[in-house]
Amino acid sequence: MRQNGTSAAKRVTTMGLLFALAIVLSFFESAIMTLFPMLPPGVKLGLSNVVTMYCLFLVGKGSAFTLVVLKSLFAMLRGFISGAMSFAGGAVSLLVMLFLMVLTRHKARYLALSIAGAVAHNAGQIVMARVILKNRYVYYYFPILLLSGLVVGSVTGMVLNVLMPYLSRLPTGSREAAKSIKMEGNNVSKLFRKRLSGVAVPHRKNTKDCATVMMPIPDRVVIPMVQHMGAPCEPLVKVGDIVKVGQKIGDSEQYVSAPIHASVSGKVTGLVEIITPAGAKTTAVEIEADKTQEPDASICPPQINSREDFLKAVRASGLVGLGGAGFPTHVKLNPKNLSEVDTLVINGAECEPYITSDYRTMMEDTEDVLSGVRLVLKWLGIKQACIGIEDNKPDAIAKFAKAVEKDSNIQVVTLKSKYPQGAEKVIIYETTGRVVKEGMLPSDVGAIVMNITSCAFLAKYMKTGMPLISKRITVDGGAVAEPKNLVAPIGTPFNHIIDFCGGYKTEPKKLLMGGPMMGIAVYDDSYPLLKNNNAILAFDQKQVENIFDTPCIRCGKCVAACPFDLMPVAIERSYKNNDVDGLKALKVNLCMECGCCSYVCPAKRNLVLTNRMAKALLRKNSK
């Protein structure tokens, strides 16, 4: 069962309650109407429509439509014509209200929506009556029903205006819907803006409440010279050198790169060759730890007096995107059009299953995160910051909302828990509404995205001067005895970390570096921990799906799931036909390989792999 904002059980009970309420109200009002026999037939108080409107504004469009269908089915018990009339009235009323909300960009007032809904309800019923009774003369009844619709609609609209502040606090409504409704003008803005697709993956945040523990220093570490996007570093030490904690052991002359530092103190015992997760070969510095952890003499808090000082310090800290991408931060914070950047988006989404390390950073290092945010805002001259957090972390949202109360330029935005909410282009769109077009960078739309842990690290570095030498990660999976969150030195081999977590409780069949959606499967558990790792997952036999793909049934679920509206079903066909022009037209280069398409495919086809091969085909043909 999903653990999203509203569980299936909650939704079913909500619908049941609302349905029952609507029926009771309609019985109640038919009883009342018998007190007024002088009123023309068909004139109703529309009390049960209040329930439908509550559903539309605060629960969801699908639920509102379900309510209309349920009411019609119930009315059908009195006869087919009753059911048809109820459906016609309810459906037309709902459609008209939805249309108005979209047309006025969700700024329509409750009163207007209510009147429009009531009139539309009566109009729909008159049309259905015309069809069933085959009598054109029913149209003459319209002015009376128009008048009654206006009156009834006004009354229900006023009732809604009074009740809405209380209704929006009911647990039956979605949290986000309640937040987006302002009392004056009832602006239901973000509720209906085009939502990017995605998939609702299981959360499995088993280690959510595991406080971070420090791992003891391992006997040896292996530190590769490339742990970031960009040029690899050259090792600055040789075999036999004594190194101290935080000492720079690798650097590069290239701009897009970041220095690498020793995470333990000890002796360099080798310069070995290692294969990076991307598949390239690089050098790694092997250090035998002397367990004293003596810091390097040059470690001291940096002096920042200008933006250049700040960016130099960011580079010297070795900071790369700690969300997983590993892009050198000093390059990201220095775009050519920095003066046009007005929003810093802080990525606290953590949309992958299992991983809770960012969440622990949010709960344990809250002040560090905010210091880091304020530093970036100050030194880069950015106007405002948005911290985006998924709604499956309500404590973190509450904690941050309280902590930024006094900061007028920082706000917390609640994101719907959907994968891949944490992807760069997706989070920019969901928090600011801006679209990063093909070939553009986030800075081109005036935004820069930083991971929440990167901000916390930045603050710590400015306080202490100690560069990036350890990482907080989540260790989880069916094969691990004691899943937990821990901080380990960079370069610690995986097997050492898993031993600290109680070792394997069953035979591991798959070892993942990162989350299950975009993580990389590792071939050996002696692989070292890298800067941009967030998790180590050890899957047992049950969790490894050895599923063979079956033919594509053209169901189109991949198209519906893709957050970027690509068509994997068509990409697969074009790739098989070596159709380069077709692939270009399908924009496969926009694919971020998030895995949503492969996740939903009922035929278990590996669509992400096909997309990657298609991209390779395009690259080959563009030379």
Added chain:
Amino acid sequence: MNNLLTVTPSPHIKSGNSTTRIMLDVVLAMVPALIASVIIFGLRSLLLVAVCVVSCVVFEYLFRVVTKRANTISDLSAVVTGMLLAFNLPVTFPIWMAVLGCFVAIVIVKQLFGGIGQNFANPAITARIVLLVSFAGQMSNWLIPQKTAGGIELVSGATPLTLLAEGTAEGIPSYMDLFLGLRGGCLGETCVLALLIGGVYLVIRKVINPIIPVAFMGTVFLFSWALGADPLMQLLTGGVVLGAVFMATDYSTSPVTNWGKLIFGIGCGLLTVVIRQFGSYPEGVSFAILLMNILTPHIDTLTKTKPFGGVAK
């Protein structure tokens, strides 16, 4: 570490979806209509359905064995085709002709073109059309259920749609009778209530997108009303609901995007009404669906999604 680790490309978790599960959901959705057909038309309907299902599965199995390909009967799509084909036959249909229809559906329309996902038209619909054209008499040998004191009695007669096409007003059942299926017609098309229940189940299980059925039925309603016919009657008679919910929504023969599905549904509705009102056949659903199936690749080309942030070159 001495055991080998599995190394595969991401993603490493998948949803519980599978083709078999989807087909199973479709079979479950057809069960209410099956129960209704047994109540209305008697046990021979169950026999027809069983024969069709078994023949379809056997034909698919044999074809895959003869052509030395992997066997696909476990994905249950042959079962679905068998049930749908049976739902398109009158209860008096001879068994051997039904088996022939299954052969056409599975071997000719589906397997010869590449199997599941590759058929150019809905197998059940195409087989029904072939049977209609080849055995017109047997395909129109209807039994009309009449409510008697002892239950339901079957007498031969004309379906309401045929009566409407002839212009007679007598003998057409009431709306409620039409809705519940107490009328002449094919096995699966009569009980609209059962079909709608199945349709709602499929929408809830996210097996079908409601756009096609709603667009199809909505267009039939509006267009026949515009032409002066009784729209509710047009919706409740004939095979519109069966076709809209179960046959037009077949994955491989309908467009993949929402706009494509809308165009497809509207097209089916328009063609159905045109054939019913201006053509010589009383029923137009099967031909409408077949023609739109053939247009589907073109609809797909016209309704490609717009990639998020994509820039037209």
